[in-house]
Amino acid sequence: MLKFIFFTLFLIPLSYFNNWWLVQVGMMLLMFMFYFSFISFYYYCNLSYFIGCDVVSYLLILLSIFICSLMIMASESVYRYMYYSELFMFFIILLFLFLFFSFSSNSLFLFYIFFESSLIPTLFLIFGWGYQPERLQAGMxxxxxxxFSSLPMLVCIIYFYSFFGSLTFSLWLYFDYYYFIFYLCMIFSFLVKIPMFIIHVWLPSAHVEAPVSGSMILAGVLLKLGGYGLFRVFSLLIMSGLMYNFIWISISMLGGIFISLFCVRQSDIKSLIAYSSVIHMGLVLGGIMTFNYWGIFGAMILMVAHGLCSSGLFCLANIVYERLGSRSLYIIKGLINFMPSMSLWWFMLSSYNMAAPPSLNLMGEVMLFNSLVSWNLFNTFIFLFVSFFSAVYTLYMYSYSQHGMIYSGSFSFSVGYLREYMLLFFHWFPLNLIIFFVNMLFI
Structure with a gap:
């Protein structure tokens, strides 16, 4: 594990020598190194220096490296205009390091430290490279x-340590309280991070004000920190979870319907994609909370699929924003006339966002459907509504942006750069590829 850490640390000086693309190639190389290093899928493989990696960690670290390298590719305008590009690159590498440590920590306290630390570079990305003055409010x-959501968790971690004497995941024995307060404090931070309906208010504002790199890492990886935290913490809270999880499943599923309806009346395209993230992560939350095999693996697969698909949609929104200077669906109409070749990518990623075959999203949603329906039959109707409205708002976004009369104030025609097509291909291709290798995860 240390070889990956030192590799990443040595990328930091490269960013200050203005070797923008060399850093990106380095991140891609790191991804291949990491991919081929973990050929064994036992519970903790390559254990060293309080850093361990299991299947969930492996997938999410791989996703983090991939998204961070694509963030560099998507943010070419920062490099072109020399808008503090060295500092920008430094924050991306720092954020990746914190994510790497979060996903591979072997101790609950270390996980908490790095979980909170990942907030700092993201905040600087929003403050420093966001688009509007409202980014200050969104960052706050x-x-x-x-x-505020994670401070109670810190108190619980300290209490747990005083009671049990160890915070290492693999050394936890049977420990469970029926106290609702302990259970709530331990998981509330992750519910905010996922985010669950009602406490999701920070996400759309952060997405709308963040630069494309901030939106990509938020949708692609940072929301998954919440799901990963629940994976780890629920080994402590099984009995409490069986008693109280129905609350969060109910809120997430019903919230999915409300936010789906809210999506249909959005005029800001980034806001629409952000709200769709809340819906998909609500399904992930429901799957984790059911405590069954289908739910856990369905949640894991949908987390990876959503990370790639949602990140790709934010890239598309940014490509349009760079040319037309607007995110409003009233202005970015008729894009099939404006950027004909980009419409294919809009269609591909939009169809995958609503879980069309043969995407990884479909596999995740089918598994979650099995899980949630076996937990309670009433979820059938809610899931049908969520799936239907998912198609409705995605088609609304696609048809409203691609069809119609082109805005007269825009250029007559534009083509994409090769870099942009590569960027979208790298988001789309793994969604088709991973589905053929998903049997490796079922151990």
Whole structure:
């Protein structure tokens, strides 16, 4: 594990020598190194220096490296205009390091430290490279929601350590309280991070004000920190979870319907994609909370699929924003006339966002459907509504942006750069590829 850490640390000086693309190639190389290093899928493989990696960690670290390298590719305008590009690159590498440590920590306290640390580079990305002055308010929402929700968890971790004497995941024995307060404090931070309906307010504002790199890492990886935290913490809270999980499943599933309806009346395209993230992560939350095999693996697969698909949609929104200077669906109409070749990618990623075959999203949603329906039959109707409205708002986004009369104030025609097509291909291709290798995860 240390070889990956040192490799990443040595990328930091490269960013200050203005070797923008060399850093990106380095991140891609790191991804291949990591991919081929973990050929064994036992519970903790390559254990060293309080850093361990199991299947969930492996997938999410791989996703983190991939998304961080694509963030660099998507943010070419920062490099082109020399807008503090060295500092920008430094924050991306720092954020990746914190994510790497979070997903591979072997101790609950270390996980908490790095979980909170990942907030800092993201906040600087929003503050420093966001688009509007409202980014300050969005950053404050993001900061205080995350901090206030995680402080009770810190108290619980300290209490747990005083009671049990160890915070190492693999050394936990049977420990369970029926106290609702302990259970709530331990999981509330992750519910905010996922985010669950009602406490999701910070996410759309953070997405809308963040630069494309901030939106990509938020949708692609940072939301998955919440799911990963629940994976780890629920080994402590099984009995409490069986008693109280129905609350969060009910809120998530019903919230999915409300937010789906809210998506249909969005005029800001980034806001629409952000709200769709809340819906998909609500399904992930429901799957984890059911405590069954289908739910856990369905949640894991949908987390990876959503990370790639949602990140790709934010890239598309940014490609349009760079040319037309607007995110409003009233202005970015008729894109099939404006950027004909980009419409294919809009269609591909939109169809995968609503879980069309043969995407990884479909596999995740089918597994979650099995899980949630076996937990309670009433979820059938809710899931049908969520799936239907998922198609409705995605088709609304696609048809409203691609069809119609082109806005007269825009250029007559534009083509994409090769870099942009590669960027979208790298988001789309793994969604088709991973589904053929998903049997490796079922151990």
């Amino acid at each position: 929402y993001f900061l205080f929601y995350t901090l």
